[in-house]
Amino acid sequence: MASKRTRARVHEAVLDLVADVGFTRLTMEGIAGRAGTGKQTLYRTWPSTAAIVFDALLARSETPEGTVSVPDTGDLEADLLLLVEETVQELTSPTTEPLLRAVTAAIQTDLELARQYRERLLEPQIAAVARRFDLAGAAEPAAAAELLLGPVLHRWLLRSGDFDREWMERHINRTLLGAHVS
């Protein structure tokens, strides 16, 4: 509903503000002020700050640097290492981490947002990874993708451990064994 110009300015404002004051202190009024729009203009398009952050994230994911690509060199193990490295980078980059944590928190209570998150971010990613496993002859590619990414999410979400190179390599190894592909 909002014009392209407005959307762009709102996205910029929201990213600035999350960087400045953090997601918890993000307010509709603050965004409107920073973006130079009226509050009603925001409410016309988004129901909450979380929805705006998610939209900014989506917009970013439609650009080249916003997507985690699944490499395919033939060497599955090497490809998965690259993939996990990229994913970890995304999850821990100072700009994206607060956004991702904010959205992850929000989808715990906002079912509509959760649906959009699943459809527009999660499922495409899982499907892409599964496709790579499929190519490698995995019996249950979707489960393999889950086995790969689940523990990564676990570590990140609960901050239960670092993502050093050794852990990633060993984890990929376990995943390949578990998924019957080597």
Place this chain on the structure above:
Amino acid sequence: MASKRTRARVHEAVLDLVADVGFTRLTMEGIAGRAGTGKQTLYRTWPSTAAIVFDALLARSETPEGTVSVPDTGDLEADLLLLVEETVQELTSPTTEPLLRAVTAAIQTDLELARQYRERLLEPQIAAVARRFDLAGAAEPAAAAELLLGPVLHRWLLRSGDFDREWMERHINRTLLGAHVS
């Protein structure tokens, strides 16, 4: 800091309120009102609603029915199935699910709460599961526990799939393979 009586009444109030109106509409004023205490009494002990919810959760986890026990019958596969079933029950029970989701959301932005969560809930649980894998001769028991629980968390958090019996069995199978224990 608060008296045992007060704590109990606050815990009860908070559980009632989360059930009634959900975590997002939980407020310090509301809790004080329901618990029949002054606001100051709450602030003296807890810094936020999330902290109160977490405290209520902790209190619960110190009772028998609040803990997920790790069975040890000798049959690893069967034990893990029981464990995962219990875990899933905890994660999806109408009373605990909202609380767990609320705390999970809160620890994304509240580092102090995250630390307490890790130390008092997460690490004991992981350690217990790892011990069971250790008994079964797993090379890296902690990693095995992570491989088991990561994908469960992934499904639950992102609501990306159901927890039917078949999925649990196959998942345990993949975990055992991945962890070199069969």
Place this chain on the structure above:
Amino acid sequence: MASKRTRARVHEAVLDLVADVGFTRLTMEGIAGRAGTGKQTLYRTWPSTAAIVFDALLARSETPEGTVSVPDTGDLEADLLLLVEETVQELTSPTTEPLLRAVTAAIQTDLELARQYRERLLEPQIAAVARRFDLAGAAEPAAAAELLLGPVLHRWLLRSGDFDREWMERHINRTLLGAHVS
């Protein structure tokens, strides 16, 4: 500036709305909506809701039933009684009372509206009444008109008393004495 059709529809809308929700809740947006015009069309012709109400009142006063006529039967006392009765009816009729009160309130702060009110409604009325006193040989006809209508306005505006027949008769009596005409 607005077409005759538009004016008519706006007048109708405004009268409906004042009846429905009262003057205080009258808004430009509401009028535009009810009249089926754009907001700009309103602003092109009227600066405020009060101005529209006043215009509707004026339009009404240009019709036969919108005017308080000054009777002239030769019997001054009887004529004044009729006049006061008519005036009171106008002031207290369910349709006109809210409009008149709204305009009376508005002219306290809106000087331009006050000027128009004076020139187009008040002065003609006073002049007509004064003419009647003049015919009856009053020394200061305008003052007599003021002496007659002032207390009526006072009662109405401050709601300080009813307009029963007895009061009206006695008041007219006092006015005639005060104006040296009997």
Place this chain on the structure above:
Amino acid sequence: MASKRTRARVHEAVLDLVADVGFTRLTMEGIAGRAGTGKQTLYRTWPSTAAIVFDALLARSETPEGTVSVPDTGDLEADLLLLVEETVQELTSPTTEPLLRAVTAAIQTDLELARQYRERLLEPQIAAVARRFDLAGAAEPAAAAELLLGPVLHRWLLRSGDFDREWMERHINRTLLGAHVS
């Protein structure tokens, strides 16, 4: 409900603001800002800006310089001239005129405020004037007071004429005739 301190600061703020920007631009937020209080503190005590202005006016009327006294020297005509002069001064003083106009406008639509206005300002004033007429032997003292003040209000409210000395004298004369007291 509000403390004495708060009331005083609010009254001062409101008088300042009416002088600065006029009653029409008076807002609850503006008053709160100027008075250094929260909005809720205002709403706890007063329902509208008009109610605050009225309260400030009342507070003023409880001080010596806020009351129009009715002189009683024995010479009725001279006393009434003094009274009307004082009243006119009150009605046209740069500080009180905007307040009185604002309240007069407000009581057209706010019945509760109108009731308070009648009971606490209007009736005492009328009663005092009537008492003076009573002393002078008027048959209907209340009607006499109305006959005296009605036209004054009429001129002031509709801005239909100046209040010069000559008009006042003649008006008092007419009133005395009309009220049968000379």
Place this chain on the structure above:
DNA sequence: AACTAACCGAGACGGTACGTCATGTCTTAGG
């Protein structure tokens, strides 16, 4: 009959204020 040009409805927009709710601090009664 085709073609402007003026007008109008619709409503997005940057704003201001609304009246409410919750925050965290502070004061006050009463048990």
Place this chain on the structure above:
DNA sequence: CCTAAGACATGACGTACCGTCTCGGTTAGTT
């Protein structure tokens, strides 16, 4: 002495209107 009750300054909420500003889509008038 402690605590419930709640006043207070603050600030955000989500809504309603403000007055200005584009938009298209008639609707007449002019060629």
